[in-house]
Amino acid sequence: MKMDIFSLLVRAALLALSVLGQTTDVEELARMNADFATRLYSKIASSNDDNVAVSTLGATLALATLAAGVGGASRTELLQGIGVASMEKEGEPEIIQTLLQQLRVTTAQIQATGLFMKQDIKADDNFSNQVKQFYDADVQNVNYANGQLAKGSIDNYVRTKTGDKVKDVVENVDPQSMAMLISATFFTGYWLQPFNATFTQEERFYVNKYNIVQVPMMLRSGKFYLAYDPTLKVGILKLPCEDGIAMLVLLPDEDVDYTYVDESMTGEVFRGWVAKLKKTKLEIQLPRFSLKQSNSLSTSLPSLGIKEIFGSTADLSGISSDEGLKLSEVVQKVTLEVDETGGSVADASINLFTTPLPPRLTFNRPFIFVVYHEATKSILYIGRVVDPTKN
Secondary structure, three states: OOOOHHHHHHHHHHHHHHHOOOOOHHHHHHHHHHHHHHHHHHHHHOOOOOOEEEEHHHHHHHHHHHHOOOOHHHHHHHHHHOOOHHHOEOOEOOHHHHHHHHHHHHHOOEEEEEEEEEOOOOOOHHHHHHHHHHHOOEEEEEOOOOHHHHHHHHHHHHHHHOOOOOOOOOOOOOOOOOEEEEEEEEEEOOEOOOOOHHHOEEEEEEEEOOEEEEEEEEEEEEEEEEEEEOOOOEEEEEEEEOOOEEEEEEEEOOOOOHHHHHHHOOHHHHHHHHHHOEEEEEEEEEEOEEEEEEEEHHHOHHHHOOOHHHOOOOOOOOOOOOOOOOOOEEEEEEEEEEOOOEOOHHHHOOOOOOOOOOOEEEOOOOEEEEEEEOOOOEEEEEEEEOOOOOO
8 A cells, every 4th residue: 555755754753652662642542542432333333233344443533523623512522522632732722633644644544534514504614624634534515405416426425535445325315414424434454464265165154053154264374463351251363464454353252242242342451452462373264254334423422422513502613604503414334345365375375284283263153353553552443243244
């Protein structure tokens, strides 16, 4: 993935400070935001028993985009909700925007963030310029009175912004909408050590004791970072990706319901998992899977303490001088693909007949994953795979 000069400088600075054992402001921001990430995932995951995919950093950046034009109690509540309010510093009004900008370019994700307001509302130029500068977000007007036209405008924006990686963000558009905040992200696990597709074969996956499906199960042997949480009774496997990203894959014990892990996850628990990881020789089997999910965050955020932006008392005066402006909806679309893809496949070749064989860890029942940026410990995605045959 190509990076601009600013991104390279940020990464180099973070690496240098990491070597010196210092904690950067960006790392502190990521630490504080981790609780919002896990709480948001837990809330969305609790609403169904199916596959789940949440771009937690995407949600944070979208809400931070909005915060650039929110004032008063609405702003305080919003920043507290995403866990970054205490990062504000006197005399540095743009500190949070600057730190989130660094986090955005450092993690190098494919994403689109847009605020779509109805046609007769004029956005403040300063707000539009600021969110473009810090978050690469755009402010556009759409004709909500014509639902299909509005949907087409939003979908076309996202498709263009993500290079056709994310499509069909919204299903229905309320003609009474005043403003919709849209976040769309795409992730593919581009492994540092890829799986060799030659060894991928159809195997059983136990959705539950009554439902067994056949899935393409990838196979790789080597040294992996592994941990076990005896409190939650869950195994943790780390799979490094390119661009300083890694995926934790969590496999609850057979007698543990995955919802228990969903509900117990916090930022502190996540950091504890990472700290416990130890390298061990292992053979792993992981199903190939693809998830595409739209989440209406407006139904989840109020329970996380973010309410005012959706009400008639919302102070959105920094976004537009039009009176009575309020946020109608926050929608996130996540597209996530996990397959054998990586660098040189030749490097991933293994000898399956080596004696003795290493222990095998097989993800053949529901599991949870956490995608994060290793240098900052910023959580990018959290998801759950209950049935790999569904997306």
